[in-house]
Amino acid sequence: MPQQPVGFVEAVLAVVADIPPGQVATYGDVAALLGSRGARAVGGVMARYGSDAAWWRVVRAGGHPPSGHAASARDHYEREGTPIVATADDDGYRIDLSAARWRP
DNA sequence: CCCCTGACTTTAC
DNA sequence: GGTAAAGCCAGGG
Numbered sequence: 001m002p003q004q005p006v007g008f009v010e011a012v013l014a015v016v017a018d019i020p021p022g023q024v025a026t027y028g029d030v031a032a033l034l035g036s037r038g039a040r041a042v043g044g045v046m047a048r049y050g051s052d053a054a055w056w057r058v059v060r061a062g063g064h065p066p067s068g069h070a071a072s073a074r075d076h077y078e079r080e081g082t083p084i085v086a087t088a089d090d091d092g093y094r095i096d097l098s099a100a101r102w103r104p
Numbered sequence: 105c106c107c108c109t110g111a112c113t114t115t116a117c
Numbered sequence: 118g119g120t121a122a123a124g125c126c127a128g129g130g
Contacts, residue, residue, distance in 0.1 A: 008127065027112050031126080038126030039112035045127085047111050055111070066111035 008034070012045040012053075019057040021080040023102040024095055026061050033104065057082075057102075063095040 015030050027039035034042075046055045046066070056073040059065055063085075065073040070091035077084050083096040 028114095031112085036126060037113085037124090040110055040125075041112085041127040043111040044109090045111090048128090050111070058111080060111085061113060069111065 008036075008041065009045050009049050012042050013049060016046075016053045016055070016058055018104075019054060019102050021057075022082050022100070024057045024059050024082060024097075024100045025102045026059060026097075028061055029102070030058060059095050059097075063097045064089070064091055065093075065095070 011034050012030060015025070015033050019025050025033075027042045028037070030042045031037050031039045042058070043066070046053065046058060054076075055066065055069070056076040059073075064070075070093070074084070074093060076082075077095070083099045084093045085096050086093050
């Protein structure tokens, strides 16, 4: 179902905007919703246009926050009540995908 | 058109 | 629980 010529960036931002507070989606899930498997492409969009999007609601498959942005993301999670789990990793925590993963 | 990079995923050892 | 390798997609030079 070929959609209208919408930029990949706009599509990603739209999905991220659809993620309700307190929940998160993995890069792979976002890509899947777009009909693609470019999880990395999604990350690239966030890196460039994520400044105006809820990038913290998009995490990796393992529940870890974006590379180099764990501290900032953690503040948003606690503020929105996103279920996270403390770990001994460098990030110091991870997302509880079992409860926070967004299901459309 | 070719090559490289990247806020990734998955499988295998 | 870890690391290693290959696979995938989009953007930029």
